[in-house]
Every structure is written in C-alpha cells, then in structure tokens.
Amino acid sequence: MDLTSEVSLLAQAPMFREVEAARLKLMAFASQRLRFDEGDVLFSQGDEADAAYMLVEGGADVLVEGVAGPLLAARIGPGSILGEMAVLCNARRSATVVARGQVVALRIPAEVFCRMLRENPDMALAVMRDLAARLERTTSQLAGHARP
Amino acid sequence: MDLDLSRFVWRNSRARQLFLMLCAVLSWPLAYASYGLVKLIVDDSLLRGAFPPGVTTAAALKLAVVLPPPLDRDWTLFDGIAQGPLGYLLVLVGALLVLVLGVALLRFILLAGKAATGERLLTRLRLSLADRLLRLAPDLAAGPQAAEAALAIKTETEALAPALRDAFALPLLLGGQAAVALLFIVLHSAWLGLLAAAAVAAQLIVVPRLREREARLERRAQKTARRLGARLLRLAQRLPLVQAHGTGARERTEWASQVTDVSADARRLARCQAGRDGLADLLQRVVPVLFLGVGGVAVLNASLSLGGLIAALMAFRDLPRAVRSLVEWDAGRPAATARYADLLRRFGQDRLLPAPPARLPDPPGEDQLVFSRAALRDGRGQTVLDGIDLVVPLPSHVALLGPRDGVASALARVLGRRSRLSGGQVRFGARDLADLSPEDTGRWLVYAGSESGLIEATLRDNVLYGVATPVGDDEVIAALDAAGLDEDVYRFGLAGRIDPATDTALAERVVAARRHVRRALDAAGLSGAIEPLDPLRYLQNASIGENILFGRPVGDTFGIANLIGNPFVRATLEAEGLTEPLVEIGYRFAGLLVEIFVGIRPGDPLFARLSAISPDEMPRYRDLVARWRRARPGAEAVVDRERLLQLAIAYVEPRHRLDLMTPELQDKLLRARATFNRLLPASLRPAVAFYDTDRVCPAASLQDNLLFGHLVADVPQAEERVGAVLRQTIARAGWARDIYRIGLDQEVGPETGLLNARQSAAVAIARCLVKKPAILVLDHALAAWPERDRRAVMDRIRQHQAGRSLIAVVETPEEATGFANLSTIEGGRLEALDVDAARPRAAAYGS
Numbered sequence: 001m002d003l004t005s006e007v008s009l010l011a012q013a014p015m016f017r018e019v020e021a022a023r024l025k026l027m028a029f030a031s032q033r034l035r036f037d038e039g040d041v042l043f044s045q046g047d048e049a050d051a052a053y054m055l056v057e058g059g060a061d062v063l064v065e066g067v068a069g070p071l072l073a074a075r076i077g078p079g080s081i082l083g084e085m086a087v088l089c090n091a092r093r094s095a096t097v098v099a100r101g102q103v104v105a106l107r108i109p110a111e112v113f114c115r116m117l118r119e120n121p122d123m124a125l126a127v128m129r130d131l132a133a134r135l136e137r138t139t140s141q142l143a144g145h146a147r148p
Numbered sequence: 149m150d151l152d153l154s155r156f157v158w159r160n161s162r163a164r165q166l167f168l169m170l171c172a173v174l175s176w177p178l179a180y181a182s183y184g185l186v187k188l189i190v191d192d193s194l195l196r197g198a199f200p201p202g203v204t205t206a207a208a209l210k211l212a213v214v215l216p217p218p219l220d221r222d223w224t225l226f227d228g229i230a231q232g233p234l235g236y237l238l239v240l241v242g243a244l245l246v247l248v249l250g251v252a253l254l255r256f257i258l259l260a261g262k263a264a265t266g267e268r269l270l271t272r273l274r275l276s277l278a279d280r281l282l283r284l285a286p287d288l289a290a291g292p293q294a295a296e297a298a299l300a301i302k303t304e305t306e307a308l309a310p311a312l313r314d315a316f317a318l319p320l321l322l323g324g325q326a327a328v329a330l331l332f333i334v335l336h337s338a339w340l341g342l343l344a345a346a347a348v349a350a351q352l353i354v355v356p357r358l359r360e361r362e363a364r365l366e367r368r369a370q371k372t373a374r375r376l377g378a379r380l381l382r383l384a385q386r387l388p389l390v391q392a393h394g395t396g397a398r399e400r401t402e403w404a405s406q407v408t409d410v411s412a413d414a415r416r417l418a419r420c421q422a423g424r425d426g427l428a429d430l431l432q433r434v435v436p437v438l439f440l441g442v443g444g445v446a447v448l449n450a451s452l453s454l455g456g457l458i459a460a461l462m463a464f465r466d467l468p469r470a471v472r473s474l475v476e477w478d479a480g481r482p483a484a485t486a487r488y489a490d491l492l493r494r495f496g497q498d499r500l501l502p503a504p505p506a507r508l509p510d511p512p513g514e515d516q517l518v519f520s521r522a523a524l525r526d527g528r529g530q531t532v533l534d535g536i537d538l539v540v541p542l543p544s545h546v547a548l549l550g551p552r553d554g555v556a557s558a559l560a561r562v563l564g565r566r567s568r569l570s571g572g573q574v575r576f577g578a579r580d581l582a583d584l585s586p587e588d589t590g591r592w593l594v595y596a597g598s599e600s601g602l603i604e605a606t607l608r609d610n611v612l613y614g615v616a617t618p619v620g621d622d623e624v625i626a627a628l629d630a631a632g633l634d635e636d637v638y639r640f641g642l643a644g645r646i647d648p649a650t651d652t653a654l655a656e657r658v659v660a661a662r663r664h665v666r667r668a669l670d671a672a673g674l675s676g677a678i679e680p681l682d683p684l685r686y687l688q689n690a691s692i693g694e695n696i697l698f699g700r701p702v703g704d705t706f707g708i709a710n711l712i713g714n715p716f717v718r719a720t721l722e723a724e725g726l727t728e729p730l731v732e733i734g735y736r737f738a739g740l741l742v743e744i745f746v747g748i749r750p751g752d753p754l755f756a757r758l759s760a761i762s763p764d765e766m767p768r769y770r771d772l773v774a775r776w777r778r779a780r781p782g783a784e785a786v787v788d789r790e791r792l793l794q795l796a797i798a799y800v801e802p803r804h805r806l807d808l809m810t811p812e813l814q815d816k817l818l819r820a821r822a823t824f825n826r827l828l829p830a831s832l833r834p835a836v837a838f839y840d841t842d843r844v845c846p847a848a849s850l851q852d853n854l855l856f857g858h859l860v861a862d863v864p865q866a867e868e869r870v871g872a873v874l875r876q877t878i879a880r881a882g883w884a885r886d887i888y889r890i891g892l893d894q895e896v897g898p899e900t901g902l903l904n905a906r907q908s909a910a911v912a913i914a915r916c917l918v919k920k921p922a923i924l925v926l927d928h929a930l931a932a933w934p935e936r937d938r939r940a941v942m943d944r945i946r947q948h949q950a951g952r953s954l955i956a957v958v959e960t961p962e963e964a965t966g967f968a969n970l971s972t973i974e975g976g977r978l979e980a981l982d983v984d985a986a987r988p989r990a991a992a993y994g995s
Contacts, residue, residue: 002807003740026744030758033805035862042864104862 003028006056006106013054013081013131018122021114027116029146032107036099042082047093050085055079063096070096085134087113088127153308153488159317160272164265168258168317175254176324179466182247182457183332185240190455193237197453205230208239214640258317266313270305273312277301280495286566288499297494304491305956311484317657319477336456339442344464347431348471355475358424365417372410379406424472431468431880436461501568501586514540517563517923517953522571524558532558535572542923543953545946547964548971552598555958555973560927564595576923589615594921598931600908604897607637611892611914619918625888627914630948632933632941636907638884641891642851642874648844654886655844660839661881662856668877669870677866678857681839683821686814689858692730693797698719698821698839700847705835712793717824718831721722724820726813727793734809735776735791737799740767740806742773758799769795802861850890854878906932912995917948924949926956930963938963 006028010016016024033056036042042053045065059077063070073095076082086093087110117124150156158165192198198206207228214222229239244858278301284294289396329346383390383399390399422589439461446452515903517540524533533555550556561567563572565586574581576593584593603613628637648655653711669675679689687695693711701707711717721727741761749755752762761769772788779785801809825838833897837847844853854874859866878884903911909932926945930938938958943966946954956964964970972979 003805004807022743022746025740026748026754029740029744029804030754033802033862034864040864064761095509107864 004029006033006054009056009079010054010106012079015081015084015123015126016124019116023116023120027108027112028088028106030109030112032109034105034107036098036103036105038101040099040103042097042099042103042105043093045093049083049091049093050110051110052084052087052110053097054058054106054108055075055082056104056106059100060103061098061100063098064094065096075100084113085131086109088117088131151489151492153485154315156273156488157269160269161265164261164268165316168265171254171258171261172317172321172324173873175321176259176328178247178251178254179325179328180332182244182251183329183463185244185247186462187336187453187455187459189237189240189244189452190458190585192455193233193240196233197455198236199233202237205232206236207231208236209243217416246287258321262313262317262688265425266309266624269312270309273308274301277305277491277495283500284495285499285501285560291478293494293515300491300494304487308484308488308491311480311488314477319474322470322474322477326467326474329467329470332463333460336460337443337446337452339446340439340452340457340460341368343435343438343442343538344467347435347464348467351427351431351468351471352475354427354437355424355472356479358420358427359476359479362417362420362424365413365420369410369413369417372413376406376410379403414683428472432465435468468884476712494662514833515577516575518575519559519572520575522559522562522569522574523571524562524567525570532567533562533569538973540953540955543951545949545954545967546956546971547967547969548955548957548973549959549961549964550957550972551959552931557927559776559973560925560955560957561597562596563593563923563925564597564927565589565599568593575919587616591616591919592922593925594916594919594923595925596913596916596929597927597929598908598929600905600912600932601905602896602898602908602911604899605895606892607640607894607896607911608892608966610896610911611918613915615919616913621889621892622885622920624914625885627948630917631910631913632937632944633907633910634888636910637874637888637891637894637904640894641845641887641889642854643849644888644890644893645846645848646844646850646853647846654883657881657883658844658850658853659842661854663875664881665854665856665874665877668873672869674863674866674869674873677860677863677870678855679860680857681841683839684818686809686818687858688802688809689800689861691798691800692733692817695817696797696820696824696826699836700845702835702837702847705832708798709794711797712790716828720820720824720827723823724816726816726820729813729816730796731789731792733774733806734794734796735798736806736808737804738769738792738794739773740804741795742770760795778877783795785792800861850887904932908932913945917945918950920952923953923955926954928959930959931959935960939965942966 003025007021007024010024010028011019011021019027034098036058041050042060045063053078054095055078059075060080060082062074062076062082064073065071082097083093083130117127150159157643192368193207209226210224210228211226212222212224229235231239232520281294281298281301284297287942330341330344333344375471383403389585390396394651403972439457442450443457443460447454447457519536519538522533522536522538523531526532536555536559538559548556558567562569563581569582576584581589581593602610605613607628608621608624612619625634625637628634646654646658649700666675666678666680669678681687681698685696693708696717697706701711704710706714706717718727721730737760741759745755745759745761745766750766755763759766769791772791776788778790779788791925799806801807828836837845839845839856851874854877855870859870878887893901909929913926913929924945930941933941938960939962942956942958942963946966956967958964961970969980
C-alpha cells in the first residue's frame, strides 16, 4: 500500500470528493501511516483531539461509555474517516475506537485537516452536510428512544 | 566626565598631545630655515654672492647669531665648511634636502600619532559610555532610550573620530606652517608681507561664508530630493488616473518645474564647492604673479635680493593650503562639540543610577523589611505609591494580590531596583536599600519579573549568570527543577551528545545500557517500535543516505548537502550499479514534491516539515521534472542527475511511501554500505562516525545512542512510549543526573529560539533561586504559565526558598494557595485577605 492508493482511498470519501488530487496527495504525504493490532486503541473517549484518521485496511469498533459499560456505537471498515468531528470542534473525543484485527490507518494531523478545510470550501460544505446528517440521525434516534 | 570635547581630549591624552604639539613646534624653525637656505642658494651660490671676484673658497653653512645695530654683536656658532663654488652649492642643497626631509618626518610622526591617539580616545570614550549605559536608571533601561543610547555609543562616537584626532596638534601644525611662511615674507619685504596677509585674509573671510552657504544648499538639496522622491511615488500611484483623464501634459509641466528646481540647487552647490577649491587655487596662482611685480620692483631698487624674492615665493606656496585646512578645521568644530555634548546628555547624571556603594561582607540583618513613607511616581509623573508604610517580618513567605501595574507590583519593582523611590525609604534590616550595591542586592534580594532575559550561553551559564560563588550542577538542576524546567533539561540531555574521549565512563555505561534498554522495550511490548542498527540489514526507517553511510557525518564532508558531490561516494554508487536506480528514485520523489507543493507559499511551515526540496530550489526542480524525460545528454543533464541523486538520498520508504524500495535495490545499497566502509580512505575516516554496537557514536544524540535504532514509522505513539521506557531504564540505572548534566550544556541563547516564553521565564526564576537569596521577589513571574499550572510551580519555588523569604505578587488568589496569608494593598496599607474566602473569586476568573 503506497501513497497513491491512500490518495485514491481518500478521494472516495464524500468529504474529499471535490478536493484537488494534488492537495489530497499533500494531505496524505503530511499524514502518518500507522499499524494497529487487534484490540489496540486508536484513541479514547475524553482524549484531546490532535488528529483525524482514515482506515486504510481492516475494521474498527466505535465504543461509547454508557452507564453499564461501553456500548458499541458503530463498526467501521476501510475508507472510513473518523475522529474528524472532535478536530473540527476542537473538542475531546466523544468515543473510543478499537482496532478489529490488523488495522492500517492514516493519521491526519489536526492542523493539516483544518488547513484542508480552510482551503477547500467544497470540503467544508461536505463536512457540514455530514455533520447535519449525523445530527439528524442522532435526533431521530433520541426521538425513537423517547417513544415508549 | 568632561562635558567639553577639548577638555575630554586634553585630560585623556595630555602626554601624547604634548608630544604631538612638540613635533608641530619643531617643524616651524626647520621650515623657516629651509626658506632661508633657498635664499642663500640663489644669492650666495648661484649669483656668486659668496664668491666675489678673486675669492675661490667660501665657508658654506656658516652659522652666526647677529644682533641688530644698536647692540651690534655677533657670535659664530659654526664656522662652516670651506668649499669652492660647486661644493658650496652642493652643501647648501644637501642641507636644504635634510631640512625638507626633517619637516616631512615631523609631519609624518604627527599625522600617524594623531590617528593613533584618536583611536585610543575613541576607545576610552566608548568604554566610559558603556559604563554609563550599565548604570542607566531602571525606568530608562527598560525603554527604547536604552537601545537608542546603546546604538549611539557606536554611531555617534564614530562621527566624533575626526574631532578627537585633530583636537590640538593639527591646528598647531597648520597655523604654525602659515605663520612661519608669513613671518618669513614679512621679514624680507613689508610689501610682500602685506600682499600675502591680504591673500590670507581673503581666505579667512570668504571660505567660511562659502562653507556656510554650501551647508545650507546641501540641506535644501536633500529636502528637495526627498520631496521629489515622494512626488514621484505619488505620481506612479496615480498613473491610472493620469491615463484615464489624459493629464499627462499637465503632470509633465509640474514635474519639469520641480526637476528644474532641484538641478538649480545642485548647480549652486557645485558652484560653491568649486569656488572654495578655486579660491585657494586662484590665490596660489595669481598672488605669485603679483609677488613678481612688487618683489621685482624691490629687487630693482635693491631693497630685496633676488634670492629673497624667490624664497618668499616658495614660502607663499605653502600658505593658502594651510590656511584653507585651518579654516575648515575651525568650521567643523562647533558641530563636533554639539554632537559630543548631545551624546553625553543621553548619559547625563540625572539618567544614571548613583555610583555603586561598596559591597558588604554579610547581609545587613534579616529581621525585617520596612517601607517607610515610600513614594513613587511613574514616567508621566503620576503617583503610583503614595507614602506607603509597610513592615514585612523576615523570614516569611508573603503573597500580594494585585494586577501587573498595580501598587503591589510597584513595591516589588522598588525592591528589584527597577524603580527608584521619589520619596521615603526602604530598609532591609539595618540598611537603607539605596545604600546597597547592585552586587549585594543581586545576592541577597533578588527580583524576577515577567520578562525573561536569556544570554547567549549554555543553560547552565544562563542559570549561573550573576552568581559569584562556585555552584555545582546539582544546585543548578535543583533550581531548574523548582522552576519547572526539569523536563526540558532532561529532554535537552537526551538530545545532547557525549564525547567518548572526555566522558569515557559515561560512554561505557551507555554502550552497556543498550542491552537493558532493548530488554525493557521488549518487556513493554515495544520490540517492534525500534528498528535496531544492524550492519547487515537495510534500515527501513532511515534515509537511503544514512543506509549507505551506516553512521553519522562528522563535519561537512559527508553532510547531507555534500554527500552526492563527494567523489568517493559517487564512485561507490557507480561500482554497485546504484546511480541509475537512485536517479530514478530522485525523479519520482521530485515529481511528487513538485506536484504537491504547487501553490504552497515558501514560508509555509509545511515546507520545513515535509519537503526535501527547499522553497528556493523548488522552481529549479519543477523545470527539471518537466524536461527530464526528453533530456539530451549534456552539461545540463549532468547537473540534473546530481540534483536527483541529492533528493534520492533523503528518501525514507515508510515516511514517503512511494513504494520505490525493492529487495534488489536494498541488497545493492547494503553492498554499497560495505564497500563504503571497507574502501573509505584513511584521510576521510574521521569524517564519519560509524554505528558500532560496542562504541558510542559521538555524532549521534544520547537518546539515539541508547536506543541504537530508529523509531519505526508506523507504530502509533512510538516516540512517547519508547521515551517513557527509556526514562524508566535511566532512572533505574541511576544516571538521570548525567542526563541532566548534559542537558545543562545545551546552548539556549535568544538566537537559538529553543526556549519558549514559559521556559525562558523558568530560567529567569531558576537564576534567582540558585543564589538562595535572603529575599526572593516574584512579580507576576509565573505569567507565562497557564493559570492551572501556576500553583504547582509556586509550591515548588516555596519549597526551594524554605527558611528564606519570598514576596510574591500574584494575579489570582489561586496561585497563593500555599501561602499562610494573602494580602492586598488598599489605600497605602496592607490588607489581609482570607485565602479561602478569596478563592471562590478565583473560580470567577475561569481557571
């Protein structure tokens, strides 16, 4: 797996679809490729957010601390972008992400990610759209819970 | 210091000035005698005055003192040398030559001597001004005036150099020269004397006026030129307007009149300068003609000999130039005097601290610190302290709450000698604070404000700045630890280097520790986080260049910038068939960098962090990549290949991820590594520190030497986790102190940019702590720390200063948590605050 394939994987993500190939390459180049083993933690809930990640190989579990212990919020696979919201909001991590099997991930440093947003209005728009969709999903989930 | 320039020169170089003046005075009779000899040569030798018909020998150079008629006496000093006409002439000419050479020698001694004296005076002046700079009053020392004054010590004194050189001897030389010439002429013919005096007078009157006019014109010309420049700029700015409205002709007319003005001024100025030069020239040419007329008449009626006329002409030759130089010297004097006075005013007594009193052997009692009726006004005359009375029992730790420019801070600044009381006094034990020398307060009563002040030196020397007694590293480290800089010192230590030649014991321990470190990493599950330096394996996480060298460059020979240019390296690459593959890697790498750095500004931090090509090299690589595939062999191609090879050696596969490393290529590089090591000429061996399991690599950091491997790029948080393991191992082995000691050797001056504001402030505090002062004054000294960290640092400082006094002016009650009491100053009195009661207010600060 080299830079070119990382870039083509990045290009498939909706938020990067409109970004110039050279800029995506720069982002990938400025990122670090990391290898995680089964059960390794990519980041933990409550951590400061210093980077966003893209899964290149393997899958991961997104866990949220609940009253009765961690709840599995999502299972994600290659090509998923994660941790970008906390970077965006300069907030702490809202979930813990654990590697399922062997995982290769691209660690995109926060300042690089934010710079991409600043330089690419289309990307910012896509991120906003994604954020809005998630908010709506959460709202409807909450509404579902509220109903007896 | 003398306020008058001449007096300063005289006092500081009296003996030299007297010697130089003696040279000037000695030259007078010689010059006079030389004119006399000319007269003798003409009258006695050429016109045969000494050889009347029948006389064949005469005494040349007969010296006699003849008193005029009423006394009518004469003494013969020298009987002369009896010679025939030819010998007589030769003796006289020889004597003239000796006299002229004598005058020239004296002039040379004088000119060289005055230059040397001038330089000495300049040094003296600069030294005493620098002394005064160090004593500049605290309120000025912090402001821009100090920098201006410091700059003036260089620039202004330079401008004073001619005045320092020419203060006494030069006018004496020039004036004497003119006077001797004039005297000779007057004594030989009153009429000629009158003529010469008139020429001198004309110069004395006209030259100063011309100079004055010249200076005026010069000032005006400068002003006009500046105005013209500004107009031109404005014209350029409104060019679109001019073109839109077709006002070119109008602008041109206006412009033409301006330019004409300037050139008229320049013409006048040139005329003035030419006039000044011309006058001296004119006098030198015209007056001799008049001399011939007037003197010729005198010769005809025998009141003047022909020799006298010719000698007078020669004397006059020296006159105008000497007078002109004298007038110019005189004209430059007022400006130099004013400049000197102005320079001294910058360092006037009113701006200086009083001369320091003598040092005391011991602190002047430590029972209490008393402010009585202490008054202070700020730079604008506003009252800051209004007759404060305050008693601080010693030793104690006192926290004062107040803003940065508040009353408490003002008190602290008074203690730290940053401000001088305008009334009242502060007593430290039995002594008035004002009576203590800065050296003493520097030892016993130390102040740290929010400014830092690093010097160009190592961390150790920064902490020990101003410490008179010998202090060991342990105390320096303890002080830095209390100021919260221990982590950084440790980090510097790990990044520092050890020299196996001088630090043999530590070097041996480092080599032995490599095994322990590896075992500890294995135990922590981090065996995969470090790629060991194995001579037989390709280092994935190192650059291609490092893989070939398998060591670190010492000096520039094999530095990354020179590696490819080195013939031995190139021969090695060629021998292993690596040149072509590496050129290809360089091309692919260049292609990527050129592509992704399009449109990135040269100053962008991404460049420094990521690009193997510097911003100014980028355009060249861009062209190179564009033409490479269709390149023809030639000089350009040779340079291009070099550039690509240069880039290739910086390539690290897991970091740059272009998938360019094949097993075959790695084998070739390993062979190149072996060849390089085996065939490296003895003369080049000192330029590489090879990695060696049994030896310390002096060109690598201590950390690299301990890990003896590279961090693996794709292991998450490898640096932090490995760092923690390393630290534990070092602590267990009990040589943390060595690490700190090496850390203290780190250069941290302001130019290194290594320390941020907090770290610099910590150094400033450590510098105070290490002196173990009787009283430590902290005036918002923790301002550079985040609010949440301040309390912990303050606690450590208090521990270090235990048993001695601490007066801390703090911004929030939170910082004062550990203190027994917290006070504020209200209406000139100390008001105790309840720390606990004050703390909820701290929460309101949003800490």
